[in-house]
Amino acid sequence: MFSVGIIIPSWHYWANPSKIQPMYELHFATVIDSHFSKTKDVKVSIIDLRGIRSDQQIYHIPEHDAYFYWIPKTGDYKGMVKVAGQIKLHYPKAKHAAGGTHIDIFREDCANDFDAIVIGPGEESFISIIKDCRKGSLKKIYKADYADIPYGGYPFMRRHYLPDTAIVNNLLFEKYGADIRSTCVLFSRGCCFKCKFCVYNVPSIIQMKSPAMIENEIKYLKEEYSVQAINLKDEICIPISRDTAIPFMEAIGRGGVMWRGQTTVVGITEEKMALAKKSGCIELAVGVESVSQKVLDIIDKKITVEQIKHFIKLCKEHGIKCKMCLIFGLPGEPENIVDLTRAFVEEVKPDYVSLSGLDPVPGSDIYRNHKRYGIKHIDENWEKHAHLLYRFSDSEEVGLPFEYEKDTSWGKAFSREDIIENIRRMQQYLRDQKMTY
Numbered sequence: 438m439f440s441v442g443i444i445i446p447s448w449h450y451w452a453n454p455s456k457i458q459p460m461y462e463l464h465f466a467t468v469i470d471s472h473f474s475k476t477k478d479v480k481v482s483i484i485d486l487r488g489i490r491s492d493q494q495i496y497h498i499p500e501h502d503a504y505f506y507w508i509p510k511t512g513d514y515k516g517m518v519k520v521a522g523q524i525k526l527h528y529p530k531a532k533h534a535a536g537g538t539h540i541d542i543f544r545e546d547c548a549n550d551f552d553a554i555v556i557g558p559g560e561e562s563f564i565s566i567i568k569d570c571r572k573g574s575l576k577k578i579y580k581a582d583y584a585d586i587p588y589g590g591y592p593f594m595r596r597h598y599l600p601d602t603a604i605v606n607n608l609l610f611e612k613y614g615a616d617i618r619s620t621c622v623l624f625s626r627g628c629c630f631k632c633k634f635c636v637y638n639v640p641s642i643i644q645m646k647s648p649a650m651i652e653n654e655i656k657y658l659k660e661e662y663s664v665q666a667i668n669l670k671d672e673i674c675i676p677i678s679r680d681t682a683i684p685f686m687e688a689i690g691r692g693g694v695m696w697r698g699q700t701t702v703v704g705i706t707e708e709k710m711a712l713a714k715k716s717g718c719i720e721l722a723v724g725v726e727s728v729s730q731k732v733l734d735i736i737d738k739k740i741t742v743e744q745i746k747h748f749i750k751l752c753k754e755h756g757i758k759c760k761m762c763l764i765f766g767l768p769g770e771p772e773n774i775v776d777l778t779r780a781f782v783e784e785v786k787p788d789y790v791s792l793s794g795l796d797p798v799p800g801s802d803i804y805r806n807h808k809r810y811g812i813k814h815i816d817e818n819w820e821k822h823a824h825l826l827y828r829f830s831d832s833e834e835v836g837l838p839f840e841y842e843k844d845t846s847w848g849k850a851f852s853r854e855d856i857i858e859n860i861r862r863m864q865q866y867l868r869d870q871k872m873t874y
């Protein structure tokens with residue numbers, strides 16, 4: 438029997454790393470199990486390092502023939518390399534393979550840290566790695582194209598790899614009831630937009646599970662875990678195309694659970710919003726990023742301030758709570774960004790606001806072409822890089838591992854200290870309004 442351990446990173450940058458569930462680790466475990474289900478000669482486990490001090494992690498890692506790491510966030514990279522190093526000392530025969538966006542971007546460096554790296558999607562590559570490990574012919578690079586590996590072509594993720602407490606909690610919907618059993622799902626992956634600060638748009642097309650799969654997954658979650666509510670981790674939870682959105686939401690509706698998710702204002706119509714409500718949607722988080730049209734244009738958000746207002750209005754009309762997601766520190770911010778944002782919040786009255794600081798995260802256009810955005814310096818300590826920090830608590834890492842030039846193409850830019858101060862002022866205001874969570 439060949440054994441594989443898939444490592445969940447510590448997610449050290451979050452106030453409560455156990456609140457959300459590890460979607461990709463569960464997905465890859467399911468994919469591997471499903472592939473070897475006939476031969477039954479591969480055993481896959483998930484090793485959960487969340488909340489475990491780095492000097493204690495090795496005592497929570499049993500021996501396996503191979504360890505897999507999926508690293509979409511640069512902030513996890515250094516920690517994962519340390520974990521792999523510890524494992525190599527304790528279990529020197531094991532092989533280590535890593536994939537994810539960070540590996541896609543820094544493939545040469547990463548190839549030095551792992552026995553094999555995965556470029557592109559992991560499904561078929563991880564299967565090949567297992568086969569090659571057993572034959573003793575492991576290669577350095579395994580490469581595939583997202584266009585050939587549809588997310589919907591694989592079974593929905595099973596959750597039995599982790600204890601029930603790591604799968605279901607009552608935190609995700611705490612605003613809506615004290616004890617709502619909830620969990621995260623990922624019905625699609627990828628995003629078709631190209632916002633300049635983002636690296637979550639991998640792949641650059643949206644790959645969806647079928648409506649039947651979605652219905653079956655919800656049924657499974659209800660039967661096995663008594664789940665009452667689901668948190669969609671999809672980048673765009675209401676598909677842009679009407680023809681996709683309608684059967685998608687109807688499938689969720691047949692599941693008979695409450696749901697929330699994040700989406701864009703693009704393509705939202707009265708009809709879609711009504712169906713979202715009917716299918717159990719109670720809250721939509723929306724990537725507004727900035728209330729300054731100039732900033733929206735610089736980051737190529739492809740939305741207008743008027744569209745944002747319309748979206749929030751539709752939410753209100755249909756009884757769906759709206760959480761507006763903002764980023765401070767984006768290029769092009771006017772000097773009065775705090776007052777401007779406050780005035781916008783007072784005008785449109787979203788139910789909740791989530792505010793984070795910009796990270797010019799490796800892989801994003803802002804990182805690649807930072808001079809073009811007036812950025813003088815980006816900190817290359819990877820541990821400081823994670824997209825969307827500082828949202829939930831002052832104890833979360835502040836982020837902002839960069840500095841603007843004093844004068845930029847849009848005028849005077851904020852210093853790092855200015856941006857932190859703007860975030861603190863705005864966070865305090867939002868807390869006073871009871872708009873944060």
Ligand code: SF4
Nearest residue numbers: 628630632635638672
């Ligand atoms: S910010 Fe959201 S909409 Fe923009 S590219 Fe990233 S995932 Fe897509």
